[in-house]
Amino acid sequence: MKKDVVLYPRERKMMMDVGKQIKLARKRRKLSSALVAEKAKISRQTLWKVEKGDPSVSIGAYLSVLFALRLEKDILYIGKDDEYGRMLQDEELLYRDKR
16 A cells, blocks of 8 residues: 655645756756656656656656756755755764863
8 A cells, every 4th residue: 555645835845846847857858758758767647746746756766757857967966065964063073072
């Protein structure tokens, strides 16, 4: 039995924005949904869900679409400029110095 993914409104909006950006990238390239789905080895229905930002679609499907659109390197930017993580790390380093 497949479970529905429950997201907070802010997370849901982010997913929808990701889907919108993927759809715009496809349209800028003047590629049909059928062609991108074929290149990504997913169904047109799954591509439609990706372009809607459906959180129940696997990250693998999103990545396949990014590869089909030649945007696969964009996924590598996730966490690259991790300001919050660096802040936590700096706090820990400063705390260690006080011991």
